[in-house]
Amino acid sequence: MTAMARVLIIGAVEAELGQAARIAQARGAALAQADGVSSGLARLRGEGADLVLCDLAHDVVWLVEAMARERIACPVIACGRDPDAEAVVRAIRAGAKDFLPLPPDADLIAAMLEAAAGERREAPVHRDPAMAAVLKRAGQLARSDAGILITGESGTGKEVLARHVHALSRRAKGPFVALNCAALPESLLESELFGHEKGAFSGAVAARKGKFEQADGGTLLLDEVGEMDPRLQAKLLRALQEREIDKLGGTRPVRVDVRILAATNRDLMAEVRANRFREDLFYRLNVVSLRLPALRERPADIEALAAHFAARFAEANGLPRRALSGEALGLLLAHPWPGNVRELENTIHRAVLLAQGPAIRAEAIELTPLTGGHAHAAAVAVPAPASPATAEVRGVSGLVGRKVEEVERDLILETLTHCLGNRTRAAEILGISIRTLRNKLHEYRAQGAEVPGQTAVLQPYAMAG
Numbered sequence: 164m165t166a167m168a169r170v171l172i173i174g175a176v177e178a179e180l181g182q183a184a185r186i187a188q189a190r191g192a193a194l195a196q197a198d199g200v201s202s203g204l205a206r207l208r209g210e211g212a213d214l215v216l217c218d219l220a221h222d223v224v225w226l227v228e229a230m231a232r233e234r235i236a237c238p239v240i241a242c243g244r245d246p247d248a249e250a251v252v253r254a255i256r257a258g259a260k261d262f263l264p265l266p267p268d269a270d271l272i273a274a275m276l277e278a279a280a281g282e283r284r285e286a287p288v289h290r291d292p293a294m295a296a297v298l299k300r301a302g303q304l305a306r307s308d309a310g311i312l313i314t315g316e317s318g319t320g321k322e323v324l325a326r327h328v329h330a331l332s333r334r335a336k337g338p339f340v341a342l343n344c345a346a347l348p349e350s351l352l353e354s355e356l357f358g359h360e361k362g363a364f365s366g367a368v369a370a371r372k373g374k375f376e377q378a379d380g381g382t383l384l385l386d387e388v389g390e391m392d393p394r395l396q397a398k399l400l401r402a403l404q405e406r407e408i409d410k411l412g413g414t415r416p417v418r419v420d421v422r423i424l425a426a427t428n429r430d431l432m433a434e435v436r437a438n439r440f441r442e443d444l445f446y447r448l449n450v451v452s453l454r455l456p457a458l459r460e461r462p463a464d465i466e467a468l469a470a471h472f473a474a475r476f477a478e479a480n481g482l483p484r485r486a487l488s489g490e491a492l493g494l495l496l497a498h499p500w501p502g503n504v505r506e507l508e509n510t511i512h513r514a515v516l517l518a519q520g521p522a523i524r525a526e527a528i529e530l531t532p533l534t535g536g537h538a539h540a541a542a543v544a545v546p547a548p549a550s551p552a553t554a555e556v557r558g559v560s561g562l563v564g565r566k567v568e569e570v571e572r573d574l575i576l577e578t579l580t581h582c583l584g585n586r587t588r589a590a591e592i593l594g595i596s597i598r599t600l601r602n603k604l605h606e607y608r609a610q611g612a613e614v615p616g617q618t619a620v621l622q623p624y625a626m627a628g
């Protein structure tokens with residue numbers, strides 16, 4: 164049993180939007196439906212959702228603005244057939260994440276589900292003994308209700324592991340709810356976690372359940388928990404100790420039955436020593452821990468995961484299944500994977516799209532150039548290129564003579580342009596936290612660089628791949 168993405172459909176399901184709903188359901192999503200934006204908003208206040216699909220026939224701008232006022236953070240996709248371009252632009256300007264043309268394309272919906280809620284269908288793919296040991300330990304710990312701290316570099320699969328623990332636990336039939344603590348500013352994060360009562364702040368026109376209540380009877384994953392500010396750390400600690408939460412503006416605490424899993428790519432103990440993370444909270448979250456090795460520490464997984472992603476992306480794109488050639492595999496094994504499984508997934512996605520002929524050959528493998536300033540690249544020993552072809556594919560030689568910061572800035576700005584200004588997606592591809600990305604962009608702007616803003620995306624393909 165795996166956790167499902169929760170999708171809220173706003174609009175009539177008799178027509179093409181219903182087709183979109185059925186595709187989402189066939190891809191494993193749990194559906195909820197509302198006839199209009201105000202009843203949709205009421206559902207978001209109650210049970211929340213991972214993704215909203217809202218028919219442009221309804222007032223998407225009103226919905227998105229009301230959600231912002233009420234501090235409800237959930238991606239909204241506007242949908243419609245032959246819509247008026249201005250209506251789409253208005254919706255996106257107001258904060259809708261994307262536009263889905265109707266009749267719906269099954270692959271696009273799959274990509275949107277994946278972007279909103281992560282890959283949810285499978286247990287972790289693995290072949291390396293190092294990973295087998297982690298999964299064995301995870302299986303043993305899953306049955307208890309103890310808090311688990313999952314550590315590992317960005318993109319190693321911490322969320323995948325957390326879902327796996329939930330699926331193996333006694334709470335498997337309950338909800339699995341994940342929240343990225345780095346992705347939201349403090350006030351939004353507080354409301355997102357604990358919910359609020361009517362009148363708690365000026366936009367709070369109705370009460371709303373936070374992630375704690377949404378996860379009641381199930382599991383709550385707090386991703387990038389090290390990024391939480393001290394005031395919220397105190398509030399979280401109280402919630403864990405008392406098993407009850409204080410909603411914003413609430414007069415009475417609310418009891419919750421939630422298992423907490425926390426994930427971090429930081430050294431939390433070092434954060435404790437530097438007085439940035441509360442020691443008592445650290446011990447609460449870290450009753451037991453699971454450390455996910457970096458991908459370069461489990462080479463047998465590189466091959467297994469590459470084959471898995473090659474098959475998955477071939478199927479998703481309607482392309483023939485191709486195996487990796489020996490040379491292509493050699494390139495993958497020689498790369499240090501600073502962005503870990505996420506980087507491998509993106510690399511194989513590109514390779515599947517570029518491949519021709521019977522196999523995925525080395526030419527189709529485009530590896531991220533190692534700039535030294537990128538994520539964890541500085542910390543790893545970069546193996547010598549396996550062949551002259553490797554160096555060419557990496558394109559590193561063209562960078563010699565340039566400063567690391569300069570190359571890093573170009574990589575970040577290029578990636579952001581490629582993602583049409585979408586910060587979340589860019590941070591994901593770069594393998595850095597959204598907060599690090601924001602700080603860097605702030606710096607670049609201060610230096611006078613032009614930083615791409617979020618563009619109105621008329622073609623939703625930006626979300627795929």
Ligand SMILES: Nc1ncnc2c1ncn2[C@@H]1O[C@H](COP(=O)(O)OP(=O)(O)OP(=O)(O)O)[C@@H](O)[C@H]1O
Pocket residue numbers: 281282286287288289315316317318319320321322323324386426428468504505508
């Ligand atoms: N063992 C695995 N099997 C299949 N897919 C995996 C595995 N590990 C990671 N992935 C895929 O790699 C991507 C990154 O995984 P995930 O989001 O769990 O990493 P993370 O460590 O939580 O990243 P971050 O620190 O940035 O939050 C996801 O698309 C996920 O589906």
